[in-house]
Amino acid sequence: MRKTLGLLLFSVLLSIQASAQTFTxxxxxxxxxxxxxxxxxxxxELQFQFYDRTEGLGFFLTEYDSPDYTSKIGKFEYKEEKSEDRxxxxxxxxxxxxxxxxxxxxxxxxxxEKGKIITKEPYVDYYRNKEHVRLILPKTGESFPYTIIVFK
Incomplete structure (x- = not known):
């Protein structure tokens, strides 16, 4: 049973990793x-292309487009509260x-927890021990983007 679960997780990881520029x-x-x-x-090194850099109240956001423009990744870095980095x-x-x-x-x-972010997209929070991940769905009536946020 344990081997089967391990093999299943490995297979899922491989299928996610095989998708265009997706990360585990x-x-x-x-x-x-x-x-x-x-x-x-x-x-x-991953051949992502610089997209934008934003400075907000207390944070910096640097974003990159995947080489095929099907995904975008951003790193938030907070000046004061490093635990908010994501x-x-x-x-x-x-x-x-x-x-x-x-x-x-x-x-x-x-x-x-479930709710809506400030721009009205629905989200669901997931925790494992102290690890926090948020999955965000597209706005009602839209087919993308899907977002995963991994908090520090």
Whole structure:
């Protein structure tokens, strides 16, 4: 049974990784541990293209487009509250969203809260121990983007 579960998780990881420029949860979480300079270097190595840099009240956001423009990844870095740092990965495919959800549930993440973000997209929060992941669906009537946020 344990081997079967391991094989299933490995298969899901492979299928997610095989999708165009998609990252595993572990990889997304790893991006949180990088400095902004290390993150930029990693994106360049992955052939992601710079998209935008935003400075807001107390934070910096640096975003990159995937080489095929089917996904976007951003790193939020907060000046004061480093625990708010996060990675935001945006993609267009419902199948990918479903794969992330299956993988998270199989890995022991539990749904804790539902709501709508400020721009009205519905979200669901998941926790495993102190790890926090938020899945965001497209606005009602729209088919994308799907977003996964991995908090630090």
């Amino acid at each position: 949860l572990e990889k997304l979480n790893g991006f949180n541990k990088l400095t902004m300079d290390e993150f930029k270097k990693e994106m360049k 990675i935001e990965f945006e993609f267009k495919n419902k199948k990918e969203y479903d794969q992330y959800l299956k993988l998270m549930l199989a890995a022991g993440y539990k749904e804790t």
